[in-house]
Amino acid sequence: MATIRTESDTKHTATVRLNVGGTIFQTTWATLKGVKGSRLCDLDTTSAEWRPEQDEYFFDRDPAVFTYILAFWRTGELHLPGYLCASAIQRELQYWGVSETLVWDCCWKHLYKEGQLQRMKRELREVFADHCPSYYEALRARFRGRRMEAVRWTLWTTLEKPDYSSASRMWFTLYISLVVLSTASLFLQTLPSLRTPIPRQLLMDSGIYDNGTGDCFFPLVSRRMRLSSPKLILLMTTRPQAWLMYVAVVCLVVFTADFVLRLAVTRDRREFCRQWLNWVDVLVMLAEWLGFISTFNCTDHTALGRIGELCRLLSYFRFFRFYRLFWKSDELRLLKLCLKNCQRELVMLIFLAVAASAGFAILVYVMEIGEPLSFQDLPLAMWWAIITLTSVGYGDVTPSSYQGRFVSGMCAISGMLLVALPVAVIATNFGEYHALYREMLALMQRQTADLNRLGTKQERKFKLGGIFVKNKVASLKKW
Amino acid sequence: MATIRTESDTKHTATVRLNVGGTIFQTTWATLKGVKGSRLCDLDTTSAEWRPEQDEYFFDRDPAVFTYILAFWRTGELHLPGYLCASAIQRELQYWGVSETLVWDCCWKHLYKEGQLQRMKRELREVFADHCPSYYEALRARFRGRRMEAVRWTLWTTLEKPDYSSASRMWFTLYISLVVLSTASLFLQTLPSLRTPIPRQLLMDSGIYDNGTGDCFFPLVSRRMRLSSPKLILLMTTRPQAWLMYVAVVCLVVFTADFVLRLAVTRDRREFCRQWLNWVDVLVMLAEWLGFISTFNCTDHTALGRIGELCRLLSYFRFFRFYRLFWKSDELRLLKLCLKNCQRELVMLIFLAVAASAGFAILVYVMEIGEPLSFQDLPLAMWWAIITLTSVGYGDVTPSSYQGRFVSGMCAISGMLLVALPVAVIATNFGEYHALYREMLALMQRQTADLNRLGTKQERKFKLGGIFVKNKVASLKKW
């Protein structure tokens, strides 16, 4: 019948009726044939969709999206409605055989944003994989068949997965408390009032103190370096009070035990080695042990003694153990994810800060070349520029001529802008991740609750609002 | 007839017509039966919706949402339109027997946001309950049957509800003025020029001043502590000028009267005790009274005198009476609500500040170990790091080596980021509460105006735009 129409080819008889899910669309054959290919161009009376008694083609699809697809045939431009989520639109485009590439530039934003959201959700799912109910089941499976399977599993989760059980939560709290204690002892042992002097004779024996000149020395491999900094002299000629040492030793013993146990029960040695936090652990641990040994044994400046000095310095980085909080705190993990995503902006921030500060440093140095007291050299001017750009403004270096002050004012105002722009982009990005994280957390909690309420697979069939949809339940199970 | 169709099972006869509120939807029986359960699966000629003469099923529902629900049957994915508010969609989902759980992840955002908005509105309604016209009626009811009901009610509202009447507004203004006066007198009495010396003989008698050595002492329980701080010596050997004391005493008398009256007329003693602001009131009041007594009576260092010293210090916290402004200022209440909601972000902010400053402190201490004058110990370095991270930059502690300055620049730039990110999240949250608060305030004002215009229940029936809807009027009455 469509062919008969095409023969006669009068304008109104060339009309074609499309029944899409009950809604009638009418257009001309000319419109439909104007664009080659796709599902709509090949329609004729032999099509499966042809319904002769109504003289129409019936498609069991959503009419709301089809309007926009038909408008593409009519006008050659493919626009999308803003209220429908992009994945629903993509599904319809696929059905009607229209390539996504044909979407007009102004509407491509919808598809792009959906893609971005998908990417961000994927990243969040990866980072917060442990919030998924089936996460621990999957991990548990990898322990099967090992010796002392249950013990290893219990120990491993207790030591490495702070959210797994109440035991692991307690252990994690204890661990962090010990890190705080150990860091606090480190901070306190630099206070002169909490240090006791090492006996003068011991110092003279080890070559640190020279009785004749009253100078202090740092024992190097073959010669001695005279110390001029009172801080170094204090560190070399005194030792922390005993109770501070005991606190540090107790903490260290626990940390060592923790590390050894974790290494022993790990499911995969290679993975264990790949975590840089473990290497930090090893280094700081070794440094601390060597430091302790040398502290109680500093009478000679043998190799051990000299390494001991270095180790005591290295052991200051015991603070890095704090970063294990990134295992647990969702906010910190979000921060890490966001910064990883904003690398380009971070590089821009640092580049802008460095380039602008170098420029302002040279400007102010030239401007203040005649001033006797300020900006002795260019690196100092750059230090001043950085501190001004970030609006910290210590005031240890300030311009003293009016031309220098003019440059300084410009620097302060530029600082507001140059720093604010990348920070605003990063903050926006963080805000997006944060909002999405909250949304996904709520979704996951609701899904877990739903799954628990539904019970077994058999029961779900009748409970899930009367409808059982396979792939939806599958998505409920994974995060 | 549907069964006859199923028998023949030719494609086009299997079509089913759904008339939803006048709009015709057509689909196949195969599509409808593909998903079990729900209102649409059980349709047959015995259904109440069956209309044989049109050969269709008639539902008296909104066709706009039904499109998306039918699309779920067609494609197995439940997407929602973005332009309709979630509660309207939820109502339709319920009618058609489709569980909310089945909504696809990309569209779940709508439901989530609606839930968040509902939660925020609930919180705002709770916090600003006193803006509701019926708030005071409900409170009034709880005073019924007490002795001197009217007097108590009048006094209570005047003293505790600054928005109730013009009397209470006046009292609140007076109260806040007195707090300002009392705080101002506190600030002024620390100025040396507004203090008069206590006679030397009195000081010697009370053991504060030792004529022989010229030292000042703080009288402790069994011995005397020599004072080295000029501030403490000033506070011990002088007293504020008389007029400052009179101002403070007058304020205190009023505050005491206010407290006693409020305690006397309170509707519920237990609730009164639960408010921490009342405890602050008691403590500060006691401290002030004891302080005054000991000031005019400082000739001996008996127990009272010594407690007096402590009390005078405690009485400095009279400033906390300012926080009664939280009773009245909507902006402050919003701030409190927002901070309560952003506890996780606040913890993150403080943790980041502390952790980053500890890290930078250790780094800079190690870098500047050879410098004689800067960063004497680690706590000092941490103080420096906090002041740099928040971009305050006092400049009392600054690095003096180039490696230290490099760390310092990194610290200043990180500070921008680490502090900006949580603050941005909190500021966004505050902005949302603020916008919602303004919206709800406008809604409430309009609703109150509507109610007043409508008059009695009988009159409303004919006036409310010609339509009287019961539950809407109910919602008008409550906030």
Place this chain on the structure above:
Amino acid sequence: MATIRTESDTKHTATVRLNVGGTIFQTTWATLKGVKGSRLCDLDTTSAEWRPEQDEYFFDRDPAVFTYILAFWRTGELHLPGYLCASAIQRELQYWGVSETLVWDCCWKHLYKEGQLQRMKRELREVFADHCPSYYEALRARFRGRRMEAVRWTLWTTLEKPDYSSASRMWFTLYISLVVLSTASLFLQTLPSLRTPIPRQLLMDSGIYDNGTGDCFFPLVSRRMRLSSPKLILLMTTRPQAWLMYVAVVCLVVFTADFVLRLAVTRDRREFCRQWLNWVDVLVMLAEWLGFISTFNCTDHTALGRIGELCRLLSYFRFFRFYRLFWKSDELRLLKLCLKNCQRELVMLIFLAVAASAGFAILVYVMEIGEPLSFQDLPLAMWWAIITLTSVGYGDVTPSSYQGRFVSGMCAISGMLLVALPVAVIATNFGEYHALYREMLALMQRQTADLNRLGTKQERKFKLGGIFVKNKVASLKKW
């Protein structure tokens, strides 16, 4: 026929067909009658909308909005679509006789936002009234019938309306240049190197300098005040170099002429008096004149000489003439409008700053009570707190004990929050006004272009896209 249906009262015959603009809606009489009043409840065969041959009621209205209105009959909840602008919806609600009050809370946001936008647009139209093409015509009308109408109009617009003509633009540029010059001369004349000493004898004669003691005095009414500040001595014993004075005098003459002329040609004296900027002009002008007279005549300390001193100080505020830029700069006018709108937030910002700084001041004062050098009194501590909260951090007052530093760190972090929250709200508000301003400016430019293109009223009838709409053209003419 509707009545016949109601008699039979079988379910499907009770259906009613509503043809709204060609789209068919079907519902039951029960649904329609369930809600009393309004256009839909009173339908029967006598209605004008009744079309017997189709057995339906025909309304010539938009079907898109009617869906939501009918949904209200069906469910008792009135929700609105988010994609349609609120004023279009309000028009439809009015037609169907549904009160706006019945809109559900969740959808009331649309109406509220539209109301806000309307208010903001009204404010912007008022503030930027002079951008409207007919603005000057309206002003011109008010000058009609005065003596020397044309001269007054030309002078008035030249002096007071910087955007009116090229003459007024030139005058405004000149005026602002003179303000810059006059302010620059003020700044320069405080530099010691640009001042010449007044002859010693003159100073002695006027009693400013006492030869015996070498002291300087400020001449008061009946006695002399000895000056201790070197700045005051400099100001009293020297005068600016002659060329600086000449510059200032020339500027002053121009400003005086401008003021006198503006006063002479003003269209309305009362309006002229109501502008505070004119009063500032008068005051500064008088102060400058008196200052000059006394400068060239300072040999005696008569009343004039003494007033002269005061006047020279007052004349420093000549800088306020800058604020005439608010007449011209759209950005500054936007800023003024935004700040006027954010008064509550500004009060909150200042209150938070003051309250928090008072609290931290007391805390740090108590903490540092034993330190000899820092925080001598509470007002000083409050100064420190303000400077820390705003993250300025001069460093002139810093804590020196660790408990004080802890409070200080808390103060710095709170500062970030307490200041950031109101500032963020104000910045958002400013951003909204700014975006709306840009949008309206573009609209106005396009409308002016349209009007010009259309020519006379007669021509418009055929040109305006083939359609002539009366009220639209009216809106084109006004801003």
Place this chain on the structure above:
Amino acid sequence: MATIRTESDTKHTATVRLNVGGTIFQTTWATLKGVKGSRLCDLDTTSAEWRPEQDEYFFDRDPAVFTYILAFWRTGELHLPGYLCASAIQRELQYWGVSETLVWDCCWKHLYKEGQLQRMKRELREVFADHCPSYYEALRARFRGRRMEAVRWTLWTTLEKPDYSSASRMWFTLYISLVVLSTASLFLQTLPSLRTPIPRQLLMDSGIYDNGTGDCFFPLVSRRMRLSSPKLILLMTTRPQAWLMYVAVVCLVVFTADFVLRLAVTRDRREFCRQWLNWVDVLVMLAEWLGFISTFNCTDHTALGRIGELCRLLSYFRFFRFYRLFWKSDELRLLKLCLKNCQRELVMLIFLAVAASAGFAILVYVMEIGEPLSFQDLPLAMWWAIITLTSVGYGDVTPSSYQGRFVSGMCAISGMLLVALPVAVIATNFGEYHALYREMLALMQRQTADLNRLGTKQERKFKLGGIFVKNKVASLKKW
């Protein structure tokens, strides 16, 4: 037939049926004729759209937009749906003969925003033209027909287009490394420890050092200026260590070669001259060469020697070579584009900063007039005000009276606002450009991938989702 209807003029027969793409719209002839002109007013039975058998007018257009256009006939107000992108709406408005000018003010926002987006996209396309696949082809064409075409092209792209080939990427990396090296050598050569003294005799010969008085002099044209600044004395009496000089010379040689080559192979000398970066290159290059020559030849203070001093100062601006990074970094180009777009806001920021600081300077100067040590003159007070407003707060100038501190606190709080508002607008603008840039980059990458996948024009016909649309493919080829 329409005329017959108009004759009878009974209400329901005056109804007109419009079939727009299959959807039926009904309205009265009175409504249609009420607005003159346009496609709908001229309908009668002679229209091409008239279909007698259905008694309707058929238009092969999108019914979704037509609803809003018909609502304009019905109510006289033209509102637009928010969910459809403005360009699609504009197309329909054009078809129906409705002028855009008639769009109601509340809906004009959509059209405005689309216009803004189009402008921003155009700007981005211009700035990032080199991301387009056909960019280099177009450039290549302009080299055709020159001598040594291939060599010139290869050299030119290698030197000027860092993204073209791996050779140009390597060269660019090398160039930037050398800039870093050269800048580092500049910074280092100002350190006293890296400078060697010039032999005393040489200094005496050249008149820089006077043996008798021990003073240093700067050789001017006819006389000598005595140097008082130790920085200048250092620069005059020492020279950088040899290795620093060698580094600088090597860098300079490379930069010179680069410049000469670029000048030689440039496709268009005039364009080369128009780039200000090339002029910076020339100036800095000349300054460096002259500086070097004079450094190795400073025994006399001939003209060359004296120019040499100036040149050495000028050569400090070699740092500007860094700005070639703007060629490559997309983020920097975005920043430039954004700042160019926000000129009005930048002017506002600077004006606000200057005006507010001048105002606060005068205020604080008057307040602190009696203080001996602070705010010696007004320019110093203005310097303080700028540093306080930007919250830098060096602390080198601080108020010392309480009235001055009050002004200072106000200044600090105003600073937060006055600076935050324009910065927020600029940051928002930057964020928009940044988001749009990311979106367009993703679009371009997808389009390039699509084009590559499609192969030749012939193949595209069958591959592009079955549909070949000419203008879309055209848009794929250009950026």
